Amino acid sequence: MSIQEIQEEIIDEFSMFDDWMQRYEYMIELGKSLPLIDPQYKIDENSIKGCQSKVWVHAALTADKLVFTADSDAIITKGIIAILVRVFSGQHPKDIIEADTVFIDEIGLKEHLSPTRANGLVSMIKQLKMYAIAYQTQVSQ
Amino acid sequence: MQKEIVMFDVHKIREDFPILQREVNGKPLVYFDNAATSQTPQVVIDAIVNYYSTYNANIHRGVHTLSQEATDAYEIARQKVQAHFNAQHAHEIILTAGTTHSINIVASGFTSLLSSGDEIIVSALEHHSNIVPWQMLCERTGAVLKVIPMDEEGTLVLDTYEALLSEKTKLVFVNHVSNALGTINPIETIITQAHAVGAAVLIDGAQSCPHIKPDVQALDADFYVASAHKLCGPTGVGVLYGKEEWLHKLPPYQGGGEMIDQVTFEKTTYAGLPHKFEAGTPNICGGIAFGAALDYMNAIGFESIAAYEHELLTYATQQLLQIEGLKIYGTSAHKTAVISFNIDNIHPYDVGTIVDKLGIAVRTGHHCAQPIMDFYKIPGTIRASFSFYNTKEEIDALVTALQKAKMMLS
Numbered sequence: 001m002s003i004q005e006i007q008e009e010i011i012d013e014f015s016m017f018d019d020w021m022q023r024y025e026y027m028i029e030l031g032k033s034l035p036l037i038d039p040q041y042k043i044d045e046n047s048i049k050g051c052q053s054k055v056w057v058h059a060a061l062t063a064d065k066l067v068f069t070a071d072s073d074a075i076i077t078k079g080i081i082a083i084l085v086r087v088f089s090g091q092h093p094k095d096i097i098e099a100d101t102v103f104i105d106e107i108g109l110k111e112h113l114s115p116t117r118a119n120g121l122v123s124m125i126k127q128l129k130m131y132a133i134a135y136q137t138q139v140s141q
Numbered sequence: 142m143q144k145e146i147v148m149f150d151v152h153k154i155r156e157d158f159p160i161l162q163r164e165v166n167g168k169p170l171v172y173f174d175n176a177a178t179s180q181t182p183q184v185v186i187d188a189i190v191n192y193y194s195t196y197n198a199n200i201h202r203g204v205h206t207l208s209q210e211a212t213d214a215y216e217i218a219r220q221k222v223q224a225h226f227n228a229q230h231a232h233e234i235i236l237t238a239g240t241t242h243s244i245n246i247v248a249s250g251f252t253s254l255l256s257s258g259d260e261i262i263v264s265a266l267e268h269h270s271n272i273v274p275w276q277m278l279c280e281r282t283g284a285v286l287k288v289i290p291m292d293e294e295g296t297l298v299l300d301t302y303e304a305l306l307s308e309k310t311k312l313v314f315v316n317h318v319s320n321a322l323g324t325i326n327p328i329e330t331i332i333t334q335a336h337a338v339g340a341a342v343l344i345d346g347a348q349s350c351p352h353i354k355p356d357v358q359a360l361d362a363d364f365y366v367a368s369a370h371k372l373c374g375p376t377g378v379g380v381l382y383g384k385e386e387w388l389h390k391l392p393p394y395q396g397g398g399e400m401i402d403q404v405t406f407e408k409t410t411y412a413g414l415p416h417k418f419e420a421g422t423p424n425i426c427g428g429i430a431f432g433a434a435l436d437y438m439n440a441i442g443f444e445s446i447a448a449y450e451h452e453l454l455t456y457a458t459q460q461l462l463q464i465e466g467l468k469i470y471g472t473s474a475h476k477t478a479v480i481s482f483n484i485d486n487i488h489p490y491d492v493g494t495i496v497d498k499l500g501i502a503v504r505t506g507h508h509c510a511q512p513i514m515d516f517y518k519i520p521g522t523i524r525a526s527f528s529f530y531n532t533k534e535e536i537d538a539l540v541t542a543l544q545k546a547k548m549m550l551s
Contacts, residue, residue, distance in 0.1 A: 020166075020498050025549060052506050053490045054520070073520060074488035075550060076495075 003095055006087050007103040014107035023108060027079030034082035035089070037069040048120070048127045053077045055124060059131035064139045065090050066132055080109065081124055088128050093139055096132035101125055149445055154530050157182040157437075161530060168500025171535045176320055176479055176526035177504055178370045179351060181434075185373060188433035192426045200425055201399065201416075215425050218432030219415070225435045226365060227356040228382050232414040235381040235388070236428045240347040241270040243366035243381035244314075246418055247343055248274035250391030251312060257283030261312040262305055262340075265291040265516065266319040266326065269509040271345045275314060284311070291516060295322040295471035303334060310340040317349030321510040321524065322471025323479030325349070332361055341387060347371060351528065352450060352477045354443040357382050369427065374434035378427035381418070388414050395420040446529045450478040453527045457536045461525075464543055470522055478527035481508075484543065487550045489523045495546035501539055 001009070017023045037046070041058040048055040053074030060067050068089040072078040087103070088096050103109075104121065155161050158180045163170050172180060192214070198207035200215050216231075223231045237243045255261075255278070263275055265288055279286050287310075289302040297315075313335040318325050328344055335342045343364035346355055350367040357365045364387065369378040383391070393400055393411055397420035402410040411417050438446070457480055461467055466485035483489060493505035504524040507514045514521055525539060 021549070024495070024498075028549065052521075053488055074490045076491045077488075 003087055003091055003099045007101070007106075010083060010087070010103050011106045020108075024076065024079075027083070028075050029079070030082045030086075031072075031075050031079035034071070034078055034085060035067075035069045037071045041069070042071065048123050052120065055081055055120070057081070057124075057127055057131070059128075059135065061093075061135050061138060064092060066093050066096060066135055068128065068131070077120065080121060083109075084124055084128060088132075093132040093136040097129055097136065148449065149441060149529075151449070151530065151532055154441070155532075157184070158530055159183060159186070165500040165502070166498050171501040171531075171538050173525040173527060173531065173535070173539065174502045174504050175351065175528040175531075176323075176348060176371070176524065178376065179373050179528055180530065181375070182373055182437050184437050185375070185430050185434045188430045189375065189426055192429055197426070199422055211425055214429045214432075215423070218428045221432040221435050222380055225354065225439065226380070226382050227358050229358060230385060233382055233385055233388065235383065235415045235418040236423055236431075237366075237379045237381050237418075238377055238424065239368040239370070239379035240345060240366050241274075241379075243364075243379050244271060244274050244343070244345065246381055246394040247364050247366075247383070247391065248278045249394050251278060252281050253392060254390065255282040255284045255311055258309065259284040259311045260287055260305075260307070260309040261285070261314070262287045262289060262302070262310060262335075263313075264289040264297050264315045264326065265512055266295070266297060266322065266324060267314070267316055267510065267512075268320050268345070268347070269511070271314055271316060272512075275312075289315070291513070294473050295319065295324045295476075295513075296473045297324075297326055297331075299327065299330065302331065306334055306338045306340070308338055310335065310338050313340050313342045314345065315342070316345040316347070317353070317355065318346075318477050318479075319471065319510070319513075320348045320479075321508040321513045321522070322473070322481050323348075323476040323526070324471055324473040325353075325475040325477060327475075328362070329360060336361065348477065348479075352443075352447055354439075363387050369431035369434060372431075372434050373437055374431040375427045378424050378431045380431075385414065388418070391418075393417050393420070397421045399423070441529065449529050450527055453531055453533065453536065454478040454480070456533050457525065457527065457539075460536055460540050461543075464540065464547065466547070467543075470517055470519075479524060480526075481522040481524045483519060483522055484547050485551065487547065489521045491550050492523050492543065492546045495549060496539070496542040499538075499542040499545065501542050503539075 037056050037058045042056050046056045046058055053072055055072045057070045068085045070081045070085055160180050196207050196210040198211040200212040219234050220231050223234045261284055287305045290298045315331050317328055332342045341363040344362045346365050346367040351371050363384050365382040367380050370376040400412050400417050400420040402412050468483055470481045489505040506521040
């Protein structure tokens with residue numbers, strides 16, 4: 001599936017919920033499906049600044065596709081990073097760099113998150129895109 | 142004669158604060174982040190509006206009427222601050238941009254008064270703003286930073302403090318009340334013992350002033366600092382009280398207008414106190430509004446405020462401990478109305494996010510006091526800090542919200 005198709009799928013899933021509690025409960029559920037980062041990569045260099053909770057992300061290139069694993073010590077944050085990983089993981093670095101993350105507004109993630117959390121979200125997307133930029137040069141064009 | 146404590150009607154007091162009428166996420170606002178900043182009563186908002194509407198002018202040098210009126214109002218505000226802290230002289234009151242600014246004036250000033258090998262002592266309960274400036278001072282001077290440790294209750298270990306003091310000790314910096322835990326520190330003892338070895342003492346009153354009216358002369362503090370915005374005043378204004386002799390010894394912090402006596406390109410002589418430390422156009426409106434905030438709080442009375450807040454603290458402690466798995470950090474017998482806690486191993490940030498959805502404002506994180514979090518080996522806490530305009534019903538709402546958060550997050 002393309003990044004766009006995955007985003008639409010997520011928007012669909014979240015449209016089933018009427019209130020914030022259900023949305024958060026679903027996000028917490030999604031966090032449980034996050035492909036977890038190998039403990040050896042759970043180091044400061046792989047942590048994302050700008051979040052009140054700790055977030056670690058690791059990226060590896062497999063057959064020209066970038067595969068992300070991650071973790072967080074807070075479960076709502078874990079849910080958010082799980083959604084981002086679902087959107088970006090297994091995609092070509094170029095597509096990740098160019099992706100417009102419209103789903104964040106659509107599923108009410110940004111408007112329902114506090115400013116500091118929204119900054120964390122922005123930092124997370126930025127970090128995933130930075131990995132894509134770094135790996136782009138290693139990909140066959 | 143013992144002063145009678147007048148209990149007040151909290152619902153009447155709440156009417157003084159327009160913000161308390163608003164809703165957050167469709168729920169009535171419950172504001173429990175008072176240790177970060179207090180809310181502003183209408184009389185203070187009026188003082189700000191009145192200043193800009195009727196007598197906004199630069200102060201101290203203008204001969205025109207507006208300037209005279211603004212100067213008078215600003216200097217009256219200084220006298221109100223002086224009276225509040227019971228300083229001996231009005232010129233011992235430096236109006237600053239806030240506690241952090243006040244601390245930096247002193248830390249910077251001591252650069253020329255310290256030499257390599259001198260020692261300065263801070264406490265383990267300090268806010269980063271009362272750690273970092275002193276570390277920078279040590280880097281500049283070669284002085285050594287020593288730390289008074291804390292115990293499990295969040296109380297300072299005074300035996301160790303006594304052992305740390307020596308003729309090498311030049312300065313001691315301690316907060317009156319810990320922002321992260323609410324512990325009230327025994328500053329009287331700390332000051333007396335520091336003076337016995339000839340060291341100066343700066344007390345960070347940022348967290349004590351909303352609850353306690355300090356008497357700087359009775360305390361014999363050399364410096365006492367605080368912020369207006371935690372005392373129902375505006376942000377961007379604070380106070381540096383310094384004993385006259387110390388303020389004379391310290392060099393100016395910033396150069397500029399207001400702080401000079403004579404200026405030629407060969408030599409500038411500095412103005413006397415307090416202007417020596419008030420370079421540039423000050424926060425005139427903020428200073429005046431600070432005075433109005435002190436009037437407001439003193440009219441209610443700090444004895445009444447302390448008694449009521451103690452009642453809230455006792456009630457909240459009892460109610461919160463009903464939640465299974467809730468652990469309170471900072472259990473000193475002497476504390477202000479602040480409760481720092483966690484529930485099981487749930488991340489404080491998760492809890493903070495959920496209770497915000499229910500209209501409740503608490504603080505989560507390390508509260509700019511990472512050494513305290515390291516001591517307890519936790520990433521942070523949830524901190525509920527109460528003020529005299531909070532109610533027991535609001536505490537009930539917090540407990541209900543926490544139970545909901547616990548259910549969602551466990």
